Amino acid sequence: xxxxxxxxxxxxxxxxxxxxxxxxxxxxxxxxxxxxxxxxxxxxxxxxxxxxxxxxxxxxxxxxxxxxxxxxxxxxxxxxxxxxxxxxxxxxxxxxxxxxxxxxxxxxxxxxxxxxxxxxxxxxxxxxxxxxxxxxxxxxxxxxxxxxxxxxxxxxxxxxxxxxxxxxxxxxxxxxxxxxxxxxxxxxxxxxxxxxxxxxxxxxxx
Ligand code: GAR
Numbered sequence: 001x002x003x004x005x006x007x008x009x010x011x012x013x014x015x016x017x018x019x020x021x022x023x024x025x026x027x028x029x030x031x032x033x034x035x036x037x038x039x040x041x042x043x044x045x046x047x048x049x050x051x052x053x054x055x056x057x058x059x060x061x062x063x064x065x066x067x068x069x070x071x072x073x074x075x076x077x078x079x080x081x082x083x084x085x086x087x088x089x090x091x092x093x094x095x096x097x098x099x100x101x102x103x104x105x106x107x108x109x110x111x112x113x114x115x116x117x118x119x120x121x122x123x124x125x126x127x128x129x130x131x132x133x134x135x136x137x138x139x140x141x142x143x144x145x146x147x148x149x150x151x152x153x154x155x156x157x158x159x160x161x162x163x164x165x166x167x168x169x170x171x172x173x174x175x176x177x178x179x180x181x182x183x184x185x186x187x188x189x190x191x192x193x194x195x196x197x198x199x200x201x202x203x204x205x206x
Pocket of ligand 1 (some may be wrong): 005006007008009010011012039083084085086104105106113114115116117167170
């Protein structure tokens with residue numbers, strides 16, 4: 001698999017620590033939308049090949065996304081994991097890896113897609129907050145949902161504390177989704193393409 005990042009790469013670290021080189025899963029490539037992403041160093045420390053594909057280095061996003069897709073294909077990547085990749089991908093990229101791209105989002109989709117999801121949720125005044133792992137389709141955070149987990153919001157609402165708690169949920173949920181996919185336990189419902197079945201125990205045990 002490959003992991004795409006833009007920033008700190010804490011979700012990448014969770015994947016490196018819990019699924020990388022276990023049970024047939026290998027992170028063979030980490031690509032970033034910017035050479036400044038701190039997460040690249042995490043991959044390098046783990047001996048994983050890295051590259052940066054900054055929009056500024058290409059005439060248009062289509063060219064950037066084609067170069068990125070070619071780089072991933074050359075490494076025989078079977079699953080592309082967006083872990084804090086903060087840019088949109090061209091429909092052509094999504095087509096090339098159709099059904100094989102997943103994303104982690106810090107909100108209970110379809111609420112609060114896009115950027116600043118945690119802030120959006122707090123500004124809205126929600127009583128529960130959570131994390132979604134979903135397949136990526138042509139829209140912004142609109143693909144079929146694989147896993148979701150939520151927790152009630154404490155008072156007072158300390159954004160730093162809540163953000164940290166959301167991240168800790170992400171760091172469990174994203175590796176769990178990758179493990180389920182690797183084990184062939186994730187499938188789209190034949191009659192409803194929005195519905196993803198995950199063949200695991202209902203209480204969410206790993
Ligand atoms: C994560 O919270 C992830 O869910 C979010 O960016 C953060 C990246 O953190 N992604 C999005 O908001 C995508 N819409 P990380 O670089 O430490 O993994």
